[in-house]
Amino acid sequence: MPKDGGIGASSKRREDARFLTGIGNYTDDINLHGQAYVHFLRSDVAHGKINGIDTSTAESMPGVIRIFTGKDFETAGSIPCGWQVTDRFGEVMKEPRHPILAEGKVRHVGDPIAAIVAETREQARDAAEAIELDIEDLPAVIDMKAALEDGSTKVHDDLSDNLCFDWGFVEENKQAVDDAIKSAAHVTTLELVNNRLVPNAMEPRVAVGDFNRGTGEHTLYTTSQNPHVIRLLMGAFVLNIPEHKLRVVAPDVGGGFGSKIYHYAEEAFCTYAARELNRPVKWTCTRSEAFLSDAQARDHVTKIELALDADNNFTAVRTETYANMGAYLSTFAPSIPTWLHGTLMAGNYKTPLVYVNVKAVFTNTVPVDAYRGAGRPEATYQLERVIDKAARELGVDPIALRRQNFITEFPYATPVAVEYDSGDFNRLMDKLEANADFDGFAARRAENEKTGKLRGLGINCFIEACGIAPSHLVGQLGARAGLYESATVRVNATGGITVMTGSHSHGQGHETVFPQVVADMIGIDESMIEIEHGDTANTPMGMGTYGSRSIAVGGSAMVRATEKIINKARKIAAHLMEAAEADIELKDGQFTVAGTDKSVAWGDVTLAAYVPHNYPLEDIEPGLEETAFYDPNNFTYPAGAYACEVEVDPETGRVTIERFTTADDFGNVVNPMIVDGQVHGGLAQGIGQALLENCSYDENGQLLSASYMDYAMPRADDMPFFTVDHSNGTPCAHNPLGVKGCGEAGAIGSCPTVINAVVDAVQSGGINLDHIDMPVTPGRVWQAIQSAK
Incomplete structure (x- = not known):
């Protein structure tokens, strides 16, 4: 060659x-002969009882073909969840019905109540405004801990409470971990929030349903990351369509980052309505609608404890996390805070004992599911932040502390049920130190101080699990599909x-x-x-x-x-x-x-x-x-070491990223240029979460960040030039290409690196501040500095 x-x-x-x-061919470019258009009337309250829906005026308006409500789907299946978690008491998770259109209650702002099908989008939208709703407002539950209190409003009346599951892993380690923490020479404790995000792919979701009455064949054109899975879930569990009579087509898709993995109600509706009306039915999501209907991400509140012996060796990690599920279970939501999070809590380190507890909670918010990294960013953020804090408390170099505790022999079986097949974490750190010019940092910090600015250096080491497998294992863990x-x-x-x-x-x-x-x-x-x-x-x-x-x-x-x-x-x-x-x-x-x-x-x-x-x-x-x-016989385990330098203005709280350096192990690399691009994209998303992005609800469940006026997306001038290196990979030992995966690394490694750098900068100014929650907006940083003085 x-x-x-x-x-x-x-x-x-x-x-x-x-x-x-x-000249790409995206789903919204697909227009079928005779197609009608659907507009979804969505709830503007977070929690309410539907006492009545009067569609009589709307049905007589120009162009209106038919208006559907939840009553039309009472015999349809529930939007399915693709992963069943069993809790630490041996009980399976609570899995409430997720209807195509709201049935009896609305459970979050944006919950679809009615679907208006008309000749044009405008006519459908106009008719929606004429529908008269009688909704009795109910108290909304937004805060996860409050949602679990006795007497709290229930999101689902048929459940005993708002706890989806209380998961412990590894449960047999719990007592040993508790004992290790009690007897440790030093314990570092940190409470932190992994902020909720809105995925915001460039292309909003679209669905076009079609039905051939002559053959009985259904076709769904959709913006999906996995059309075969959509066909399986929708056909078998929602609409009862045989797979050989259902075709799902996902043409060019303008970004997904996880938000287009799932089976959404809008896909099922368009497929169903096309058969009912004997004509194609098309829905195109607006950006405002996407904020209210796309599965959101992260939203964890965690307490993590790291135990060390007198020689600064890690002896145990214990975490307690509250994970928001939102109002319904999205396709893979239960797996994110459990098997994709808990199994990575050993990180790059030979910690002998780990125990992870996760309480998954229903709230009156948009459902939460996977987003770039999916569980691994949450695990990495907890672990790398608490290690950095421990280094400060012990007065030791944060790099030296990490190196001392690195895993150095492979394969390595962790205490959280995974086996790393290959890696060289010291070599990654060597590469990072060479490329990031740590020796010149003191001079750069001194230059910043001359102008009244604070400069900080943050580092982070991480490992992730990619290519989830094998099928027989994930089946035992609750996956309802092969991988x-x-x-x-x-x-x-x-x-x-x-x-x-x-x-x-x-x-x-x-x-x-x-x-x-x-x-x-x-x-x-x-x-x-x-x-x-x-x-x-x-x-x-x-x-x-x-x-x-x-x-x-x-x-x-x-x-x-x-x-x-x-x-x-x-x-x-x-x-x-x-x-x-x-x-x-x-x-x-x-x-x-x-x-x-x-x-x-x-x-x-x-x-x-x-x-x-x-x-x-x-x-x-x-x-x-x-x-x-x-069907792989193991995950792959990419790893990385990242460094970030930030400038903090203590007078305004503004954080500017000045340098960002990565050293990644992706195994064998097929196309270096594309890998560079994947890392750059992941870094932009992780830095966006660290500095800017925050999906916020008020106490009534109203989404306060429902547009780009209120939800701050990262822009080019928020990013530095990245120094990216993936030349020192260790090949994966169990797949024929020796590859490991690269698409999520930047999003996994960047958040703790940025926050470590911000804390370092603030502390360099003599301010005793050990943590700031993401996003580190100017207002949040300024307030933290004032409170710590």
């Missing part, structure tokens, strides 16, 4: 040709290849990276390979894209399918050259007989597969197409 292509090359993203010129991936490799007669994958791209660069893998294996040009994804009608059943799984799981499925292709092609080549199959080698697109100059080109072999004039039909059937399903 030429050095300018294949694995390890920074091939340019082929998707950009259409994305940057405005394998699939690929079909179809070779054309002239040698070109179409790869159909169950993964889905929404900005990751799959159409560039996946061809690099297949091209490298065969030795042909990447341009000969096309990727198809996002349509359940022509791709094998797959689990979609999230959790940095695409290259590690989806790419590995492609490797396995391509290996089958090569094995069959080698048989054909051996026949064509009258040689033993064992002697056939494939390199640079040529099959050769080892030790000879006899060869046959890739294209000649593929043509022979489809034009079998000289072909051993008795041994090999015609054609060249293979499918593989890949």
Whole structure:
């Protein structure tokens, strides 16, 4: 393979040709003949009893086709949750009904009450304003701890209380952890908040339902990260549609970050209404609507304790977390604060004892689910903040304290049930120290002090678990689906290849990276390979894209399918050259007989597969197409060491990030340029959470940050130039590519790094402040400084 292509090359993203010129095909670009439009009338109160819905005036308005309410869906299934958690007492979580349209009660601002289908969007919107609602306001419960108090208003009347589950992990460690903390030479305690976020993908959600009465086939076009899973959940559990009669298509998708993994009520409604009305039905979410209807993220309140012995070795970690579920259980919500969070609480460190308690709580807020990192940012933030605080309390260097406690031998079985297969955390820290110029920090701090500014240095080390697997394990943990991936490799007669994958791209660069893998294996040009994804009608059943799984799981499925292709092609080549199959080698697109100059080109072999004039039909059937399903036997474990320098103005509280340096271990890297971009994007989102973003409700459940006027998104001038390095990876030991995943690292590692830097800056000014909750807005920093003086 030429050095300018294949694995390890920074091939340019082929998707950009259409994305940057405005000729992509997004769901909102899809308009079907005769389509109608739907507008959802949403609740403007957080909690209320629906006493009446009068649609008579609205139904007679121009263009109105039909108005649906919850009564139309009383026989439909509940929007399903894809993960069942069992609590520390052996009881399964409480799983209330999640209706397509509100039934009897509304439970959060934005809860859909009615769906108006009309000839135009404007007509549907106008009719919504004419609907008369009789809703009896009920007290809203917003604060998680208050929600668990005796006598608190219940979000769901049919449940005994607002506790979804009380999870403990590892439960048999609890007493030993308690004892270790009691006997420790030093214990550092920290209470912190992981602030609630609104995902805000560039493209809002869209759904278009269609129904073919002649065939009985349903089609849903949707902005989804995993169309096969949507088909399964919606067909089997909500609308009772056989899978072979339901097609789900996710075309180009403008970002997801987790918020487009889930099955939403709007998708089920459009699919159902298209059949009821015998015409296509389309919904396009507005940005304001997205704030009220997209699954939100994070929202944890945690107390963490770190115990150390007299030599500063970590002996135990204990955490207690309240995790907000919102009003309903979103698709993967229960797994985020439990199995994707608790299993990472050992971090990079050889802490012998860990106990994690999570109380998941229903409140009158928008449901919460996975967002870039999903559980791992929450775990990393707790652990890396408390380690930094411990270093200050002990008067030791925070890097030295981390190095002393690093895991150094692999594989390593943690006390929280996972086994890290590879890594080198000291090497990552070495790279970080070299690239971040720590030696020059004192001089930079002195320059800031001349102008009355405070400069701080924050560091962080983290590990994450990606490519969740294997299916038999996650099934035991409560997953209601497999977590394998699939690929079909179809070779054309002239040698070109179409790869159909169950993964889905929404900005990751799959159409560039996946061809690099297949091209490298065969030795042909990447341009000969096309990727198809996002349509359940022509791709094998797959689990979609999230959790940095695409290259590690989806790419590995492609490797396995391509290996089958090569094995069959080698048989054909051996026949064509009258040689033993064992002697056939494939390199640079040529099959050769080892030790000879006899060869046959890739294209000649593929043509022979489809034009079998000289072909051993008795041994090999015609054609060249293979499918593989890949189910990993472990997670992958990317890791990183990050450093951030901030400038804090003590007079205004303004925080400016001056430098940010990363050293990541992503295993083998397929496309360095795309990996750089993924890290940059993750850093922007993590820094956005640390500095700016905060989803806030008042005591009545009204969303105070319901637009970009109130919810501060990061902008270019909030970011420094990043110094990114991923050159020192340790290959994953259990997948065929040795890859680990890179899509979430920046969002996982950045938050504690920024907050550690801000605390360091403030303390350098002689102010005794050991923590500031995110986001560290100017007002919050200024107030913290005044309170600490």
